[in-house]
Amino acid sequence: MKKELHLPVMIGLVAAATLFGRVLPTWTLSLATIAASNALIALGIVVLARTGNVSFGQGLFFAAGGYGVALIANAWGLTDAVAQVVIGAACGGLLGLVIGPLIARYSGIFFGMLTLALSMVFYGALVKSTALGGSDGFNVGRPSLFGMSFTDPREADFMLYAVSVIVTGFAGIAATILFKSEFGLASLAVRENNLRVEYLGISANRVISINFVIAAVFAGASGAFALMAQRHIDPQFAYWTTSGEFVFIAVLAGNQSVAAVFVASMALELVRSFSNLYLPNTWQLVLGVFLLGVILFLPGGIGSLWIGKRRKRSTLATKEPLAEKGAAP
Amino acid sequence: MNFFLTIVLDGLIQASWLFIVALGLTLVFGVLKILNIAHGSFYALGAYIAATAVTMVAARGLPPAVGFVAMLLSVALIASAVGLLLERGLLKMFYGRDEVVLLLVTYAVFLILEDVTKLIWGVNPIYATQPYELFGNLEFAGLYYVGYDLVLIPISAAIGFAIWFGLNRTVIGKIVLAVIHNEEMSVSMGVRVNRVYAIAFAFGVLLAALAGALSAPKISMQPGLSSDVIILSFAIVVIGGLGSVEGAAVGALLVGLARAASVHLMPQAELFMIYLIMAAVLMFRPEGLFKRETARRI
Amino acid sequence: MTPVLSVRGLEKRFGAVVAADALTLDIPAGQKISLIGANGAGKTTFVNMVTGYLRPDGGSILLDGADIGRQSPRSVARLGISRSFQIPQLFVDLTAAENLTVAVSGVSARMSLRQGAEAHGRGEKAVGLLGRFGLADVADRPVSELAGGVRKLIDIAMALVRRPKLLLLDEPTSGVSAEEKFTTMDRVIHAVAPDAATIVFVEHDMEIVSRYADRVVAFYQGRILADGVPSHVLKDQEVRRYVTGGVR
Numbered sequence: 001m002k003k004e005l006h007l008p009v010m011i012g013l014v015a016a017a018t019l020f021g022r023v024l025p026t027w028t029l030s031l032a033t034i035a036a037s038n039a040l041i042a043l044g045i046v047v048l049a050r051t052g053n054v055s056f057g058q059g060l061f062f063a064a065g066g067y068g069v070a071l072i073a074n075a076w077g078l079t080d081a082v083a084q085v086v087i088g089a090a091c092g093g094l095l096g097l098v099i100g101p102l103i104a105r106y107s108g109i110f111f112g113m114l115t116l117a118l119s120m121v122f123y124g125a126l127v128k129s130t131a132l133g134g135s136d137g138f139n140v141g142r143p144s145l146f147g148m149s150f151t152d153p154r155e156a157d158f159m160l161y162a163v164s165v166i167v168t169g170f171a172g173i174a175a176t177i178l179f180k181s182e183f184g185l186a187s188l189a190v191r192e193n194n195l196r197v198e199y200l201g202i203s204a205n206r207v208i209s210i211n212f213v214i215a216a217v218f219a220g221a222s223g224a225f226a227l228m229a230q231r232h233i234d235p236q237f238a239y240w241t242t243s244g245e246f247v248f249i250a251v252l253a254g255n256q257s258v259a260a261v262f263v264a265s266m267a268l269e270l271v272r273s274f275s276n277l278y279l280p281n282t283w284q285l286v287l288g289v290f291l292l293g294v295i296l297f298l299p300g301g302i303g304s305l306w307i308g309k310r311r312k313r314s315t316l317a318t319k320e321p322l323a324e325k326g327a328a329p
Numbered sequence: 330m331n332f333f334l335t336i337v338l339d340g341l342i343q344a345s346w347l348f349i350v351a352l353g354l355t356l357v358f359g360v361l362k363i364l365n366i367a368h369g370s371f372y373a374l375g376a377y378i379a380a381t382a383v384t385m386v387a388a389r390g391l392p393p394a395v396g397f398v399a400m401l402l403s404v405a406l407i408a409s410a411v412g413l414l415l416e417r418g419l420l421k422m423f424y425g426r427d428e429v430v431l432l433l434v435t436y437a438v439f440l441i442l443e444d445v446t447k448l449i450w451g452v453n454p455i456y457a458t459q460p461y462e463l464f465g466n467l468e469f470a471g472l473y474y475v476g477y478d479l480v481l482i483p484i485s486a487a488i489g490f491a492i493w494f495g496l497n498r499t500v501i502g503k504i505v506l507a508v509i510h511n512e513e514m515s516v517s518m519g520v521r522v523n524r525v526y527a528i529a530f531a532f533g534v535l536l537a538a539l540a541g542a543l544s545a546p547k548i549s550m551q552p553g554l555s556s557d558v559i560i561l562s563f564a565i566v567v568i569g570g571l572g573s574v575e576g577a578a579v580g581a582l583l584v585g586l587a588r589a590a591s592v593h594l595m596p597q598a599e600l601f602m603i604y605l606i607m608a609a610v611l612m613f614r615p616e617g618l619f620k621r622e623t624a625r626r627i
Numbered sequence: 628m629t630p631v632l633s634v635r636g637l638e639k640r641f642g643a644v645v646a647a648d649a650l651t652l653d654i655p656a657g658q659k660i661s662l663i664g665a666n667g668a669g670k671t672t673f674v675n676m677v678t679g680y681l682r683p684d685g686g687s688i689l690l691d692g693a694d695i696g697r698q699s700p701r702s703v704a705r706l707g708i709s710r711s712f713q714i715p716q717l718f719v720d721l722t723a724a725e726n727l728t729v730a731v732s733g734v735s736a737r738m739s740l741r742q743g744a745e746a747h748g749r750g751e752k753a754v755g756l757l758g759r760f761g762l763a764d765v766a767d768r769p770v771s772e773l774a775g776g777v778r779k780l781i782d783i784a785m786a787l788v789r790r791p792k793l794l795l796l797d798e799p800t801s802g803v804s805a806e807e808k809f810t811t812m813d814r815v816i817h818a819v820a821p822d823a824a825t826i827v828f829v830e831h832d833m834e835i836v837s838r839y840a841d842r843v844v845a846f847y848q849g850r851i852l853a854d855g856v857p858s859h860v861l862k863d864q865e866v867r868r869y870v871t872g873g874v875r
Contacts, residue, residue, distance in 0.1 A: 116560075288438065
């Protein structure tokens with residue numbers, strides 16, 4: 001039961017979303033930009049979760065991307081938005097290449113805890129680093145695009161919106177292709193039964209590491225976007241609650257549909273904005289209740305609304321490999 | 330030598346409140362197999378309630394000692410009630426589902442309590458320092474120590490001993506241990522596991538809140554307290570071994586000493602040191618320093 | 628001719644339990660050998676050691692003369708040894724075809740991040756293999772919905788994908804209905820015939836043993852009790868006492 005990819009349709013959707021930004025009011029534009037950036041990093045979590053490993057420490061790569069870009073931007077005056085995204089992605093990816101193989105061999109719950117610990121190590125180091133501004137962090141200048149600088153706030157906002165929607169959109173298309181690929185299927189197999197995978201001659205660690213790097217790249221790019229939007233970087237990027245929020249979006253979306261990640265991310269931003277508007281200090285409350293509701297009524301995440309119960313799956317379940325019953329003497 | 334003693338004393342002071350928090354977290358995990366992300370929220374709740382109690386007592390002109398007792402009592406009562414309510418009213422609905430589900434539920438509770446605390450007590454820092462002067466000061470090795478801080482050490486040890494005694498030497502305690510080690514077996518032996526769950530969770534919440542109350546006189550209560558505490562206590566519990574009481578003690582000591590040493594020797598490492606240890610334990614001895622004994626399955 | 632598998636002085640203990648005790652065995656290419664023995668005699672431990680899942684405490688395992696005793700299951704699979712499992716080890720939420728496709732993907736060194744399995748005809752190969760076991764009609768059903776006997780067949784089919792030179796089957800007919808067990812074994816033998824692969828199968832069903840095995844090796848407490856043609860081994864006094872029953 002393979003669905004057609006409809007590549008031109010997906011590209012068309014991305015283009016439409018980008019152009020639509022022209023008519024959106026400013027507050028929606030900023031909201032959508034943040035939502036797109038968060039969706040990107042949450043998408044990475046979903047990609048990795050398909051191997052049965054949930055990362056609770058994506059803040060590590062998010063911050064690595066952000067700080068990397070911020071330092072380079074301030075040192076070399078590099079302000080081009082696309083370049084910054086590429087650098088962010090590269091920072092995340094390089095770090096992911098180093099860490100991935102080291103932790104790929106740990107199973108579900110320990111993997112999650114390790115990613116959390118590593119992100120907090122980074123946080124701890126950042127907070128105490130006077131060279132990087134400590135817990136205050138530091139500022140960066142406005143991003144530009146292909147040599148053009150944007151002084152009109154409306155234009156600047158739209159530029160950022162367009163870049164984030166396009167990059168995230170293409171990441172989503174890439175993820176969709178990945179999910180349907182041979183490698184994507186093998187990733188699911190690793191989650192189901194990583195022992196059998198090994199017996200079939202496939203390295204489960206390698207599959208996990210590659211997915212991990214992809215997640216790290218997405219996270220680093222997202223860090224660059226967050227930096228460009230806030231024009232400020234601080235250690236909070238690596239804090240566990242930041243990572244937790246991204247996992248929240250991934251859980252909300254479920255692990256079947258890429259589109260659901262965008263919907264979930266947007267829903268989060270809308271809830272946050274409206275709560276802050278009408279009842280200050282309640283957005284976390286609303287979110288918490290919302291999460292409970294989803295757990296109770298939509299265990300497969302938002303995506304299960306349209307993907308259907310084709311397969312019996314629990315939300316981002318980290319399954320232990322089936323015990324090798326034949327191992328008894 | 331003085332320097333060394335200073336670090337040890339500082340470490341013990343730190344470890345004492347860390348132990349109480351970690352104990353609650355590890356107990357809940359051991360019995361219910363839940364990693365309670367809202368654990369830090371109960372610490373914060375305890376601290377805030379304590380602050381309110383102290384302030385109310387002080388407003389009536391009563392001596393700080395009364396405030397101290399009042400805060401402990403009020404926290405104990407409220408926290409136990411909240412814990413029981415939460416377990417019976419909410420958590421129970423999700424037993425039997427995937428373990429990740431309960432994690433998400435406690436995360437939701439954490440989010441909700443964050444805002445509830447803000448709504449009740451506001452976002453500005455609150456102080457309740459009156460009890461801090463209760464035990465005077467002590468001069469030792471050229472440094473001044475506040476009596477309150479030092480008193481916390483034996484208090485914490487007493488609580489630890491009480492829990493240990495309760496678990497190992499009383500019938501109820503042994504039942505709880507049985508559930509920790511082998512729930513299936515306990516159920517088939519007729520143990521009312523639901524009751525054990527409720528008691529254990531309420532206890533865990535109580536311990537967190539108590540730690541918060543005891544810390545209240547020396548910290549400032551503000552948003553962000555709970556998220557700092559949960560991640561710290563989680564690190565300790567992982568280092569010591571999830572579900573292990575001895576592990577919580579050893580973990581707290583280790584973290585307390587590491588922190589004290591860092592502060593004096595290498596301040597930049599103070600924060601990340603703890604998580605580095607946590608990562609190292611996860612990589613080389615994932616079950617923690619004190620593996621919760623698992624009965625041999627036949 | 629070097630035997631395809633050669634085991635010398637294999638030792639393995641689990642605490643007080645002796646699973647392998649100076650085990651020495653030569654398996655020539657193309658042979659069909661059945662391992663029999665009571666539960667706990669060491670048959671599955673033997674399979675686990677040969678496939679790299681367990682490391683022997685002592686002794687050596689040689690595949691075509693090369694020592695593989697310290698290799699991982701992945702390396703051993705790549706060297707040409709495949710196995711099926713007593714309790715089928717499948718990807719339960721995936722369809723039968725997808726299970727086989729993963730197995731097919733495992734054969735090549737690189738997996739595509741872009742193209743689906745259909746691109747290189749791997750999907751077809753997977754479905755084809757299912758067809759050989761008469762499972763073409765369940766290809767698109769999730770394994771979780773399929774009966775135990777069918778899962779057994781899929782499990783065995785997955786082991787055949789790599790066209791191994793040595794195929795180890797752990798109780799291939801357990802869980803398979805009485806009418807089907809002969810068809811199952813026929814299909815397996817037929818499937819490996821072109822490669823003249825060596826088959827080692829652990830079995831409790833003596834009908835299967837006598838019909839399909841060229842040679843029978845009886846295990847007892849980690850040692851080989853008897854080794855020879857089925858008609859001899861199955862009549863052996865000690866074998867009847869410790870393995871098949873019938874002698875008090």
